[in-house]
Amino acid sequence: MIDWQRPLGGTGLDVSAVCAGTALLASMPKAFGYEVPEERAIATVVRVLAGPITFLDTSNGYGDGESERRIGKALARAGGVPEGFVLATKVDPAGADFSGARVRRSLEESLERLGLSRVPLLYLHDPERISFDDATARGGPVEELVRIRDEGLAEHIGVAGGPVELMERFVRTGEFEVLITHNRWTLLDRSAGPLLDAAAERGVAVVNAACFGGGILAKGSAASDRYAYRTAHPEVLDAVRGMEAACARHGVPLPAAALQFSLRDPRIASTVVGFSRPERVDESVAHADTEIPEDLWPELDALLPSSERWLH
Template sequence: MTDLPADWLRPLGSTGLTVSALCAGGGPLGSMPGNFGYEVPAQQGVDTVLRVLEGPIRFLDTSNNYSGGDSERRIGAALAQAGGLPEGFVLATKIDRGPGNDFSAARVRRSIAESLERLGLDRIELLFLHDPEHISFEEGMAEGGPVRELVRLREEGLAAHIGVAGGPVDLMRRYVETGLFEALITHNRFTLVDRSADELLTVAADRGLGVLNAAVYGGGILARGAAATTRYAYKEAPAEVVDAVRAIEAACARHGVPLATAAVQFSTRDPRVTSTVVGFSRPERVADVVEQASQPVPDELWAEIDALVPSSTHWLY
């Protein structure tokens, strides 16, 4: 394997935690065929987590509702087999809404209780509010709502640090600017073909938040190419986006750089991004993605890619 980048280990904002430049994403671990197009057997998910725990990636992110809790269950099974979290390894999970779009304080309590039980832990190092776009900002911030309860979980020590994870960049910025959160996850909005979150990254980094950039493959098209799929962010992509992917593929080929390598390093090379979240569902993929993050990429390729980004009218925002 290529030597790891010099900045492989990085401070996570002002949390005092140190994480790796790559974060193992737990979405595919529990099997999400609707998003990713394939099933993941239980033992394969457990084996994948065990491989992560053994390697240079020191950061794993999951969520309460991934595959109805199966992602956390498989992580918990791997932790039990491994004898617990390795020293210095950071595990993050997320608070998720319940049936009927319930994001109440009581639901927040149930969500973390469910996560702790599945994971076999008594506290979470990093706990995110997940997808708050399903309620209004005012509901999210209200007394009796999820944010106030998340803060209480931190005060009680059930969560050492808290963050916010979601999609719409304007809403995420409002949460970042409350000053209550220590970390941010944005997804599908800072990739080779979508720069929606560019300003958000600056705002979060300037405020001292740890920034996690997820879904850098856009659901697969930026890993496998436009010949394999024409879907971006789990839905059919506009023709201009697909054309841009094809043009970027061609530019990468001219420089001898795999498309997936460019997709990962577009994120890892940005100084505002603390860690880049990449989902894993097979043990062998761990070494593959570490290699992608470590391969040399010529500087001139980035300028070519920047010139090929589709119009902002096709970005997610």
Template structure:
């Protein structure tokens, strides 16, 4: 493979940050076999993080909870090796509940960022998300002294340059966006070739100047390797109608010589509402491969053909 092309940078909502269309997802590089089905040795994870921090992509997303902190530890080691966070680099991490006790309080959020900064070897992060608030819901998250209030204070104190909310349920994320407390929203598995359910959330965010990050465009792998390799979507067994849609989209891609993974990535990166698309990697060479997927020419006709397949799938699923 030849060297990766330079990627443009886009405004990231109202954060003041400029971000590339791709963000490297730090879940796999910390080794999460329960989610991804394979182990990632420590040195390979660190090497992947070094490549992410020094390559054509200017953003990396991790979390306090990924591999119980191992992702952050590996990113921290990579930062040490390269001499610190590069100027203009958009490193994000996330405030997480206690995985052992389930505690998801304001006090826990303070401990979460302290743990993260220690692992990363930093005193601040450019972007800090509230992670998976569906575990306690919107009302408890917004309570006085609760997670959101603490997150806002962390931004006010300069510990976070910008703040976001990262989660799953679309309707709940729309509630958070409507508060105008957040600079960024991160949605996953719900704006892909075969799932368009995050559309209203994305529209809400853009209308309010909130930057949109879209993650898990491969749906856990099936939209990268195809339905012959797995029958799971978003880490659970896929409905027969969804598998049929994937197979039909695979056929359309093959007919025009486009890798399924390229269509999956560019479905997101070509959307002008989406500032950046998060793609998880576990090997240094995957970064250049991801950039290639994002920049490969794709005929316009494929997008309308894919939309037709998804419309038929949606109609069948609602009968």
């Protein structure tokens, strides 16, 4: 059985092993292929707030703020943020503007939508959209995030992005307490290994997102041919089919194995799972608690696609 509540690195915060992802709740059919009605989104967040998940992740940029607006309505319906619950959001640019001033406005917009005066955790989101030098320059987003933390508008700050070498550069600045990596530490991809090591070395908490590779490890190869938001390479599809067969032999749902691959890594504090309806919350909790025989893991490792298929 997994440890359900865990320390979030050195922040002093405790979070659940599963973090509720809310990009889907913004209803972005161009990105995810389907719409999510507002009432269903609100009901999903209300279900999350009821426990046992105590960690929720959103962003200013999800659906142009629609995710945060819906979360704000759910918080109002539930009577506010439960005690001990950690709500995190991310600052996003307006067009090409990722200046320090834009970071400040992004947070102000988020607080207004959420109905909050401060957040426990605030991330710099997808900094690969600008250069590292611009991000860390005077007057840039990193400097402004540090100022926001010093002012107490965010208790802690993190960085959330993709390319592992770039994310490691941000980790090594010493400014960030939490890292989100996505799609790069899964049953199908191990490219974030050095990044996880660097974060552990620096005492930076790791939150691992997209452990289902954008959905295929949750839906299965018969229902999806998309991996990491694009059409999957034949080698990746073959790997998924092999993993489905291995899990079936052991009587384990593939989504449970994909989730627990992340949950069992001691370098990872929490794993983000996206929810689009209330019942998915209970399904993910059940997958986290599913008993998985140890001899399944080497079988799955043997099916890992070649590093040429990793995202890096």
